[in-house]
Amino acid sequence: MTDRTLQQSAQFISGIGPEMAALLARMGLESVEDMLWNLPRDVLDLTHVSRVEDLQADELQTVRGQVVDIDGRMLNRGRVLTTCLLDCDGAYLQASWFNQAWVRNKLVPGGTYLFSGKPKRRSGRWEMSHPRMQFLEEDEQSAHGGILPKYGLTEGLKMHTMLRLMRTAVEEYSDLLPERLPESFRTHFELSTLQEAIRQVHLPNTMDEYNAARRRLIFEDLLEFEVGLALRKQRWQKQGQAPVLPMSAKIDSRIRRRFPFQFTPGQNEAITDVVADLQRDIPMHRLLQADVGAGKTVIAIYAMLVAVAAGHQAVLMAPTEVLANQHWQTLSSLLFDSQVNIQLLTSALTTAQRREALTRIKEGAVNLIVGTQAVIQQDVLFHKLGVAVIDEQHKFGVEQRAVFTSSQDSPHVLVMTATPIPRSLCMTMFGDLDLTLINDKPPGRQAVVTSRIMGVGARKKAWQFITKQLQTGRQAYVVCPRIEVSEQEVADPLEIPVSAETVFKHLSHNELKDFRVELLHGQMDRERKQATMERFRNQETDVLVSTTVIEVGVDVPNATLMAIMQAERFGLSQLHQLRGRIGRGKYQGYCFLYSEADSEEASQRLATLEQTNDGFQVAEADFELRGPGDVLGTRQHGAMPLRVAHLVRDVKVLEEARGAAFKLVESGRLHDPEYQSLHRQVEERFGSLLSLTPGG
Structure with missing residues (x-):
C-alpha cells in the first residue's frame, strides 16, 4: 500500500477502486482531501x-x-x-x-x-x-432514528453507498488533517480541533455535535479569507502616501453654501467620516453606501471640493456616459460662478478635444475631472491628484480601483454605490474598505407605492390609473427587460410584449395613444439618447418606454409612475434601483410590477418589494434568494472563494471571524511562530486573488 497522504487518489480509500473513483471524479472528488471536505449539504434529524x-x-x-x-x-x-x-x-x-x-x-x-x-x-x-x-x-426512507447526513450525488451513485464511502474516508484518513489554529485561539473561540470537526460533521451523534463541528469549519474558512483581506488593507496603507487635505470651518461653510438645501443627519455623519480620512497621510479607502435617493453624490462633491480647496485635483469616475454627463451637469450648475474648472472626459470627445483636455489635466489647468473609464487610460496624467471618487463600484473590478492606488503618491479613494450591499458581502468582497452608510433620505421624500399586477383585469385597471395620473400632468416610465424580441417569442398577441420596441408600438396605438410616448434604449446613438432624455426632462414627453438604461443617474422629479414589464426577469435590487427613479419630487410615486410568473422565487421577490422601500432589506432578501453575483449585477462576482461558509446563513460567524482576523494582523501576532501555519495557508489560498506580497 502507498504511504497515506491527503493528496493521494480517492481510489485508495477502502471500497472505492478505479470504477467508483471515476464516478466520484465527476463530482470533483479526486483526492482523499477532496473526500474529507465533501461536507453534507444537509442532515436529516430523525431523533x-x-x-x-x-x-x-x-x-x-x-x-x-x-x-x-x-x-x-x-x-x-x-x-x-x-x-x-x-x-x-x-x-x-x-x-x-x-x-x-x-x-x-x-x-x-x-x-x-x-x-x-x-x-x-x-x-x-x-x-x-x-x-x-x-x-x-x-x-x-428506510432510515429510523439518528442523524443522517445528505450528500450531493451523481448518476450511478446511491445515497447509502455515499454514506458508506464517506464513513470509511473519515475513519481511515481524518487523522492526517493538519491543525492550523493554536490551542489558545481555539479555547478562546470555543472551537474543536479540525480532526474532531471533520469526524463530527460527517458522523454526528447529535445535532449539537453536528452544529458545533460545522461552526469550527465555517469559522476557519472565513478566518483565512478575512486574514487575507486584512493583509491587503495593511499593504496598501503602508505602500502609498496620500496628501493631507486640511479642513476648516471656512472651507466647510464655502462648500455648504453651494448647495440649495440643508444636509441630512446621515449626510453630515458621512462627511465627518470622509473629512477625518482626508486629513491623514494614509490613503482613504472608504465605501459609501446609500439607499436610492439618499444623496450620496453630495458627499462625493464635498470630498472633491476639499481637495480643490487644498490645491489638488479630484476625479469622479462613473460607469456610463449617461451618468458621467449627469454628474458633469450637476457640478457645472453648482459651480457655475466659481473659479473651479471642470473637464468632462468620455469617449464622446474628438481626438483634438481629448488631446487638449489631457494637456490641461496634466498642467493643472483643470480642477475637477468627470468621466467614464476614459479617466484611467494610460495617457491620462494628473498634475496633483488628491481625491478619486468611483461611482457604482460594483460595475468596476478591483483592478480599476487599483489604478488609483498603485503609485507611491496615492490619492484618497471614495467608492460609492446606491445598490445597498448585504452586510456579509461588505465584510468579504469589500472587506478591505472602511464603510459608511447613509440610511436616511431628504425630508419630503415619500415611499413609492408598489403593486404586483397579474391577470388581464388587473392590467386593465393599472393602465387606467396610469392614464388618469398622466392627465394631471405627471410622467411615466415603462421598463422592459430587452430591446427587441423575435417573432416566435410573441406568438400570443394577447400577451403584453416583452421588448421595448414592441411595447412602444403596442402602447402608442392602444393604452397610451392619447399621450406623447418615446423610446429609449442603449443601442441608440449618443446624441439621440441625450435628446430623448432632455425632452422627457423638459416635460415635452409624457411616457418613456425604455430598457434598464434609466436604472442609474436619471433624475426627473415630475416622473411619478413606473410600469415594469415581466418584472420577474429582473433582480430584486435592480427593481429597487428602477423604482428609485420615480417619486423624487413632491408627488407620490407608484410602481406597477407586471408579472405572470408563478414560482416560489418570483412570488417571494415581488412580495418583498410590495412590503418595503428599504433598500438594505431588499438587498438582504435578494442576496438570500439569488446569491452575490446577481445582487451586484455581475455574475463574475458570484464565485466567492469560500470552501464551507454560506454568506447568508453564517453572517454571525463571519462577524466573529472578521474581528479575530483583523486583530491578528493589526497586532502583528500573525507573524508569531504559532500562527505560521495559518499564515502560509492564507497565502496559498488567497495570495493570487488578493494580490498579497510574500510574507504579507
Whole structure:
C-alpha cells in the first residue's frame, strides 16, 4: 500500500477502486482531501420525529409520512389555497399553504416527506399551516432514528453507498488533517480541533455535535479569507502616501453654501467620516453606501471640493456616459460662478478635444475631472491628484480601483454605490474598505407605492390609473427587460410584449395613444439618447418606454409612475434601483410590477418589494434568494472563494471571524511562530486573488 497522504487518489480509500473513483471524479472528488471536505449539504434529524397520535398543539414538531392527496383552489380576491394530506402510518395530517401555488409543484404524489411546524387540532384532525418540508429520497426512507447526513450525488451513485464511502474516508484518513489554529485561539473561540470537526460533521451523534463541528469549519474558512483581506488593507496603507487635505470651518461653510438645501443627519455623519480620512497621510479607502435617493453624490462633491480647496485635483469616475454627463451637469450648475474648472472626459470627445483636455489635466489647468473609464487610460496624467471618487463600484473590478492606488503618491479613494450591499458581502468582497452608510433620505421624500399586477383585469385597471395620473400632468416610465424580441417569442398577441420596441408600438396605438410616448434604449446613438432624455426632462414627453438604461443617474422629479414589464426577469435590487427613479419630487410615486410568473422565487421577490422601500432589506432578501453575483449585477462576482461558509446563513460567524482576523494582523501576532501555519495557508489560498506580497 502507498504511504497515506491527503493528496493521494480517492481510489485508495477502502471500497472505492478505479470504477467508483471515476464516478466520484465527476463530482470533483479526486483526492482523499477532496473526500474529507465533501461536507453534507444537509442532515436529516430523525431523533425527534413524532407520531401523529403524540402531537402537542402549538409546539414545533416533525412528522413523517406519505403524500396521498394534493389539492389547490382559488379563494376570493384572487387568493390561492394549496393543501396536502399526509399518511403517517395510518394516522393523517393535513398541511396547507396560502398564496404559495408553487408548493403544489414541489409535492410528489406518493412521495415520503418530513413536515415540521406547529400543529393545531381542527374538526378532529391535526393540521399544519406552512410547514417546512423535506423530501426523503428512496434510500433514505428506510432510515429510523439518528442523524443522517445528505450528500450531493451523481448518476450511478446511491445515497447509502455515499454514506458508506464517506464513513470509511473519515475513519481511515481524518487523522492526517493538519491543525492550523493554536490551542489558545481555539479555547478562546470555543472551537474543536479540525480532526474532531471533520469526524463530527460527517458522523454526528447529535445535532449539537453536528452544529458545533460545522461552526469550527465555517469559522476557519472565513478566518483565512478575512486574514487575507486584512493583509491587503495593511499593504496598501503602508505602500502609498496620500496628501493631507486640511479642513476648516471656512472651507466647510464655502462648500455648504453651494448647495440649495440643508444636509441630512446621515449626510453630515458621512462627511465627518470622509473629512477625518482626508486629513491623514494614509490613503482613504472608504465605501459609501446609500439607499436610492439618499444623496450620496453630495458627499462625493464635498470630498472633491476639499481637495480643490487644498490645491489638488479630484476625479469622479462613473460607469456610463449617461451618468458621467449627469454628474458633469450637476457640478457645472453648482459651480457655475466659481473659479473651479471642470473637464468632462468620455469617449464622446474628438481626438483634438481629448488631446487638449489631457494637456490641461496634466498642467493643472483643470480642477475637477468627470468621466467614464476614459479617466484611467494610460495617457491620462494628473498634475496633483488628491481625491478619486468611483461611482457604482460594483460595475468596476478591483483592478480599476487599483489604478488609483498603485503609485507611491496615492490619492484618497471614495467608492460609492446606491445598490445597498448585504452586510456579509461588505465584510468579504469589500472587506478591505472602511464603510459608511447613509440610511436616511431628504425630508419630503415619500415611499413609492408598489403593486404586483397579474391577470388581464388587473392590467386593465393599472393602465387606467396610469392614464388618469398622466392627465394631471405627471410622467411615466415603462421598463422592459430587452430591446427587441423575435417573432416566435410573441406568438400570443394577447400577451403584453416583452421588448421595448414592441411595447412602444403596442402602447402608442392602444393604452397610451392619447399621450406623447418615446423610446429609449442603449443601442441608440449618443446624441439621440441625450435628446430623448432632455425632452422627457423638459416635460415635452409624457411616457418613456425604455430598457434598464434609466436604472442609474436619471433624475426627473415630475416622473411619478413606473410600469415594469415581466418584472420577474429582473433582480430584486435592480427593481429597487428602477423604482428609485420615480417619486423624487413632491408627488407620490407608484410602481406597477407586471408579472405572470408563478414560482416560489418570483412570488417571494415581488412580495418583498410590495412590503418595503428599504433598500438594505431588499438587498438582504435578494442576496438570500439569488446569491452575490446577481445582487451586484455581475455574475463574475458570484464565485466567492469560500470552501464551507454560506454568506447568508453564517453572517454571525463571519462577524466573529472578521474581528479575530483583523486583530491578528493589526497586532502583528500573525507573524508569531504559532500562527505560521495559518499564515502560509492564507497565502496559498488567497495570495493570487488578493494580490498579497510574500510574507504579507
